[in-house]
Amino acid sequence: MGEAILKRERVRDHLLELIETHPAGAPIPAERVLCQQLSVSRPTVRSAVEELVNTGLLVRQHGRGTFVNRAKITQEMVSGTGSMSLPQASGTWESRVLEHARIPAGARVGRRLHLSPAAEIHYIARLRLVDGEPMALEYLHVPAVLAPSLTLHDMESGDFYERLREHGVHVSEAVQSIEPTVTNESEASLLGVPVLAPALLFERLTTDAEGRHVEYVHSIYRGDRYRIVSRLTLGESPQSTVDVQARVGNDPF
Amino acid sequence: MGEAILKRERVRDHLLELIETHPAGAPIPAERVLCQQLSVSRPTVRSAVEELVNTGLLVRQHGRGTFVNRAKITQEMVSGTGSMSLPQASGTWESRVLEHARIPAGARVGRRLHLSPAAEIHYIARLRLVDGEPMALEYLHVPAVLAPSLTLHDMESGDFYERLREHGVHVSEAVQSIEPTVTNESEASLLGVPVLAPALLFERLTTDAEGRHVEYVHSIYRGDRYRIVSRLTLGESPQSTVDVQARVGNDPF
DNA sequence: GGTAGAAAGTGGCACAGACCACTTGCTCCG
DNA sequence: CGGAGCAAGTGGTCTGTGCCACTTTCTACC
Numbered sequence A, B: 001m002g003e004a005i006l007k008r009e010r011v012r013d014h015l016l017e018l019i020e021t022h023p024a025g026a027p028i029p030a031e032r033v034l035c036q037q038l039s040v041s042r043p044t045v046r047s048a049v050e051e052l053v054n055t056g057l058l059v060r061q062h063g064r065g066t067f068v069n070r071a072k073i074t075q076e077m078v079s080g081t082g083s084m085s086l087p088q089a090s091g092t093w094e095s096r097v098l099e100h101a102r103i104p105a106g107a108r109v110g111r112r113l114h115l116s117p118a119a120e121i122h123y124i125a126r127l128r129l130v131d132g133e134p135m136a137l138e139y140l141h142v143p144a145v146l147a148p149s150l151t152l153h154d155m156e157s158g159d160f161y162e163r164l165r166e167h168g169v170h171v172s173e174a175v176q177s178i179e180p181t182v183t184n185e186s187e188a189s190l191l192g193v194p195v196l197a198p199a200l201l202f203e204r205l206t207t208d209a210e211g212r213h214v215e216y217v218h219s220i221y222r223g224d225r226y227r228i229v230s231r232l233t234l235g236e237s238p239q240s241t242v243d244v245q246a247r248v249g250n251d252p253f
Numbered sequence C: 001g002g003t004a005g006a007a008a009g010t011g012g013c014a015c016a017g018a019c020c021a022c023t024t025g026c027t028c029c030g
Numbered sequence D: 001c002g003g004a005g006c007a008a009g010t011g012g013t014c015t016g017t018g019c020c021a022c023t024t025t026c027t028a029c030c
Helices: A007-021 A031-038 A042-054 A072-079 A106-113 A152-156 A160-166 A185-191 B007-021 B031-038 B042-054 B081-085 B106-113 B152-156 B160-166 B185-191
Strands: A058-061 A065-068 A093-104 A120-130 A133-143 A171-182 A198-208 A213-222 A226-233 A239-246 B058-061 B065-068 B093-104 B120-130 B133-143 B171-182 B198-208 B213-222 B226-233 B239-246
Touching: A007 A031, A007 A042, A031 A042, A042 A058, A093 A106, A106 A133, A106 A213, A133 A185, A171 B171, A185 A213, B007 B031, B007 B042, B031 B042, B042 B058, B106 B133, B106 B213, B133 B185, B185 B213
Parallel strands: none
Antiparallel strands: A058 A065, A093 A120, A120 A133, A133 A213, A171 A198, A171 B198, A171 B226, A198 A213, A198 B171, A226 A239, A226 B171, A239 B239, B058 B065, B093 B120, B120 B133, B133 B213, B171 B198, B198 B213, B226 B239
């Protein structure tokens, strides 16, 4: 196509622009209007919109229009960062930063983030507490190139993903693995549990709309206070809602 | 479209047919060929193919063709129903029944199944193996009233949910909790791992379309061979595909 | 005989247009 | 004033067509 620039991508970028500048729930121009504005055909517009609908940034409503997705729920889910694993239990969460630095990715993290081992990343280790009680250890790794000006405060506050958005990073997907483990000595002392106590090891790799790896998070959750609850419904696709709950003594059943 | 039957869906179903009957890696007919065969336009074919590519069933290769994808990854997960927590890893699964009986529910199980402690249930303890290697212990509890004539063979075979359907039970939903634990002595010896080894404790409560509790399953998975992998996408609801994978050494990342 | 190039076949992108289904708001009639 | 119905606007589906980019194969030239 003349240049290596695809029309669909141009439209998509235009839409991302709109999404950023519009509040959640706001309608975007009608497809036929976008066609004129951008001088492309409707199928082209539709395919771009469809892409963003699939990634959850837009919502289409037949006969009404297309809207910026609130996505508050999952937003915060992915956002509070650790928060995918954030229980909405009663308690209030706080974070205590244990360590922070701008360091080379290293082999292991580099592989996960698709970076060279020498590439710089923001690294933060923090302890997450509920009502003052240690609940989890979280180790964040974010490529420095994605957010050169990221400050410690940014990463501490919930504005983290806001900052990333300002840099053109639109979180769209995360792959998370969970496995059982037991605490080692340092984890045990930081979490205030015995050594070799059951725990959950989370690894999360977050990706943005353009397929770039945005963050790698490694965290350890106390096994005596957490359980993962998922609600599985039979359907065409194996989808389910997942939810990590604080165990407050009540049964989910 | 006149009828509620979409052409795209007709094409999609045709493709699913092909996918099932063709081995992994086999090419499917060219798009232009499919157009003629099914009497639809190419964009229609393309959109159907695209859907299946997105779900990972097909792979397109520019200039070469479109092929059946190996790795049905999330596929059969929900399908096998009971298998919601079943990895479809390469190996072949088998079950070895350790114990089976028709007994009173008791307080704990009764509470979960909403039965009186005296109500009878089918109880089965079984060891699940992959390629002969012990992987998990599973304890099933099914109210006897739902399937009075249930035989041991029924519960051993995959026909279990088929039998339930014959009794008017249509599984529709399951709530599953997962938590980390460590093996006790009997679990350790049955699974062939050390005592106090990391493990995953699954509890699943399945409900049918009428809201009746159909089964309560308690199972222990080896922590050294399993991880839970979930793919989270931004959307209105925090939905995700969940998948328990056998750990074969490869990273999901 | 070997290699370069053409040809055929594939998926990738984009267009213009037509019609359907749903929602909303307005108008007109009672 | 109120409600039924129409009309406009929106996304949803589908067609038929054209051209591009990539891959493979086969041909024809050297």
